[in-house]
Amino acid sequence: xxxxxGSQRALNYDVKLLWEYPQADAxxxxxxxxxxxxxxxxxxxxxxxxxxxxxxxxxxxxxVRLSTKNYGIDNGFFPLGSCTMKHNPRLNEKTxxxxxxxxxxxxxxxxxxxxxLALMYDLQKTLGEVTGLPAVxxxxxxxxxxxxxxxxxxxxxHEAAGNTHKTVVLCPDSAxxxxxxxxxxxxxxxxxxxxxxxxxxxxxxxxxxxxxGKDVAGMMVTNPNTxxxxxxxxxxxxxLLHKAGGYFYCDGANFNALVGSIRPGDFGVDVMHLNLHxxxxxxxxxxxxxxxxxxxxxxxAAFLPVPxxxxxxxxxxxxxxxxxTSLGRMKGFHGQFGMVVRAMTYILSHGAxxxxxxxxxxxxxxxxxxxxxxxxxxxxxxxxxMHECLLTDKRQKEKGVTTLDIAKGLVxxxxxPMTVYFPLTASGAMLIEPTETExxxxxxxxxxxxxxxxxxxxxxxxxxxxxxxxxxxxxxxDEVKAAREPKLKYAK
Amino acid sequence: MSxxxxxxxxxxxxxxxxxxxxxxxxxxxxxxxxxxxxxxPEVGRQVSKGDYFxxxxxxxxxxEIYTPVAGEIIEVNTALESDYDLIKQPIDKGWVIKIKITxxxxxxxxxxxxxxxxxxxxxA
Numbered sequence: 312x313x314x315x316x317g318s319q320r321a322l323n324y325d326v327k328l329l330w331e332y333p334q335a336d337a338x339x340x341x342x343x344x345x346x347x348x349x350x351x352x353x354x355x356x357x358x359x360x361x362x363x364x365x366x367x368x369x370x371x372x373x374x375v376r377l378s379t380k381n382y383g384i385d386n387g388f389f390p391l392g393s394c395t396m397k398h399n400p401r402l403n404e405k406t407x408x409x410x411x412x413x414x415x416x417x418x419x420x421x422x423x424x425x426x427x428l429a430l431m432y433d434l435q436k437t438l439g440e441v442t443g444l445p446a447v448x449x450x451x452x453x454x455x456x457x458x459x460x461x462x463x464x465x466x467x468x469h470e471a472a473g474n475t476h477k478t479v480v481l482c483p484d485s486a487x488x489x490x491x492x493x494x495x496x497x498x499x500x501x502x503x504x505x506x507x508x509x510x511x512x513x514x515x516x517x518x519x520x521x522x523x524g525k526d527v528a529g530m531m532v533t534n535p536n537t538x539x540x541x542x543x544x545x546x547x548x549x550x551l552l553h554k555a556g557g558y559f560y561c562d563g564a565n566f567n568a569l570v571g572s573i574r575p576g577d578f579g580v581d582v583m584h585l586n587l588h589x590x591x592x593x594x595x596x597x598x599x600x601x602x603x604x605x606x607x608x609x610x611x612a613a614f615l616p617v618p619x620x621x622x623x624x625x626x627x628x629x630x631x632x633x634x635x636t637s638l639g640r641m642k643g644f645h646g647q648f649g650m651v652v653r654a655m656t657y658i659l660s661h662g663a664x665x666x667x668x669x670x671x672x673x674x675x676x677x678x679x680x681x682x683x684x685x686x687x688x689x690x691x692x693x694x695x696x697m698h699e700c701l702l703t704d705k706r707q708k709e710k711g712v713t714t715l716d717i718a719k720g721l722v723x724x725x726x727x728p729m730t731v732y733f734p735l736t737a738s739g740a741m742l743i744e745p746t747e748t749e750x751x752x753x754x755x756x757x758x759x760x761x762x763x764x765x766x767x768x769x770x771x772x773x774x775x776x777x778x779x780x781x782x783x784x785x786x787x788x789d790e791v792k793a794a795r796e797p798k799l800k801y802a803k
Numbered sequence: 804m805s806x807x808x809x810x811x812x813x814x815x816x817x818x819x820x821x822x823x824x825x826x827x828x829x830x831x832x833x834x835x836x837x838x839x840x841x842x843x844p845e846v847g848r849q850v851s852k853g854d855y856f857x858x859x860x861x862x863x864x865x866x867e868i869y870t871p872v873a874g875e876i877i878e879v880n881t882a883l884e885s886d887y888d889l890i891k892q893p894i895d896k897g898w899v900i901k902i903k904i905t906x907x908x909x910x911x912x913x914x915x916x917x918x919x920x921x922x923x924x925x926x927a
Contacts, residue, residue, distance in 0.1 A: 794839035
């Protein structure tokens with residue numbers, strides 16, 4: 312009797328695996344009779360490959376129910392540090408679906424897609440202006456792909472100059488993991504700049520990593536850095552780097568803090584990637600393909616990937632498909648054009664003053680959270696912060712509550728946890744990035760929950776921290792068991 | 804029982820003549836949490852000072868274990884592959900590799916128990 316009733320209550324749906332639903336005797340989709348695979352009597356050869364056979368309503372309900380178990384920026388607060396989980400304005404979607412953008416083909420003659428090329432050209436120009444790095448390629452398909460393209464540009468530049476002795480790239484110990492990974496992928500070895508004591512780059516630590524600088528090809532730095540702090544000594548450091556013949560690669564992951572206030576080209580950046588899905592509001596991850604343009608100085612423009620949109624003397628647009636000095640092609644056709652439309656829509660609908668307001672609001676939100684929580688949580692590096700703030704579990708850990716427990720508590724209260732245990736330089740890190748999207752009410756709820764957590768720990772009321780989340784469909788997961796004995800396939 | 808030697812990267816060495824058992828310290832074990840994977844080296848591999856010879860992965864992070872001495876790996880604790888928690892045991896059971904040291908003079912650069920305890924106070 313109870314089996315027939317199942318575990319579904321109200322909107323908490325019971326979702327089975329596809330094979331566990333009643334199987335239909337015919338598929339929901341009609342396939343044509345295969346013309347090949349006939350036996351000698353002319354009959355079709357049929358063998359089952361074991362796919363589930365389900366009716367259409369069963370399939371629809373299965374996936375709709377699964378989708379209700381998802382959490383994203385459209386559901387609620389998502390303060391995942393370093394990821395800039397901001398709202399994706401629906402206006403972006405409207406323009407991206409305009410027939411002139413959505414229904415064109417990449418192999419169409421360029422004369423018939425002048426509007427699309429004009430838009431790409433305008434985005435190249437605009438990104439060049441906001442970064443102060445005038446040469447722009449829209450080709451890379453994501454942030455890490457942009458990093459790769461950017462470091463390949465640097466490598467090409469060194470090769471062109473015959474600098475084969477430059478084999479080392481400097482990265483701070485707080486860097487995004489992709490930075491050293493990119494450097495190694497490009498054939499460099501990584502030397503680490505120590506920032507543990509300060510949370511920031513210092514001229515002193517930089518000099519130690521630089522040595523005589525002869526072998527240094529470049530430096531990869533995120534500014535503001537992964538602790539949410541602006542690199543105050545960057546001008547002096549970049550000066551030393553440039554004197555040693557190295558290029559400055561800036562990871563643009565945290566550009567949402569700077570747009571409209573500072574142009575990275577003005578603090579010495581030579582190459583930078585931008586994550587359109589962070590700073591310029593195109594969808595993250597499963598929401599759509601990514602786009603990670605790179606912006607470089609005029610000196611490095613010759614090495615950018617192709618194709619590249621150029622404006623000709625007669626005011627028409629053309630695609631530069633080949634350049635001898637180019638590092639080549641990074642992506643099929645012209646990159647993720649739909650993302651270009653969305654980002655340009657975002658930029659035009661905000662205007663120069665609006666973009667500046669966005670980054671200032673993002674910085675204000677993060678500092679508001681920091682100011683409200685700093686008396687209850689350990690702050691490893693003194694603020695003010697930029698667009699994200701860094702706390703640790705140092706005080707709570709003494710009572711047996713760790714960053715992981717706090718993150719699970721946020722799941723219980725319907726908030727996506729902040730980034731945890733990153734950057735690696737701060738033990739038990741909690742990196743909180745509210746973005747400009749959230750209202751004061753939403754941020755105040757987060758602050759109230761975090762304060763309540765700290766007070767519970769202070770009072771010794773810690774048992775529940777090891778139970779959370781208790782309201783989630785699957786409650787607390789055993790992460791160690793999941794990693795030690797992963798079940799990677801469903802055994803029927 | 805020979806004295807234990809420690810590194811700034813939280814490796815611990817039990818030295819006997821020109822051979823040493825290398826493992827990770829209690830501090831490192833705590834910081835890592837429960838391990839979910841260990842990648843061990845092959846016996847016979849030559850390593851230089853500062854090379855990593857194994858990777859330990861927890862739910863939080865993957866970390867490398869470095870050798871502070873150059874030499875040849877002469878034995879690997881393969882029991883770790885089926886029992887990750889063994890690494891939490893004292894060095895006699897929780898060792899990762901046994902290494903034949905090329906130049907034992909390097910050992911003088913490592914910390915003894917007292918120096919390591921002081922170092923921990925500084926980093927914690």
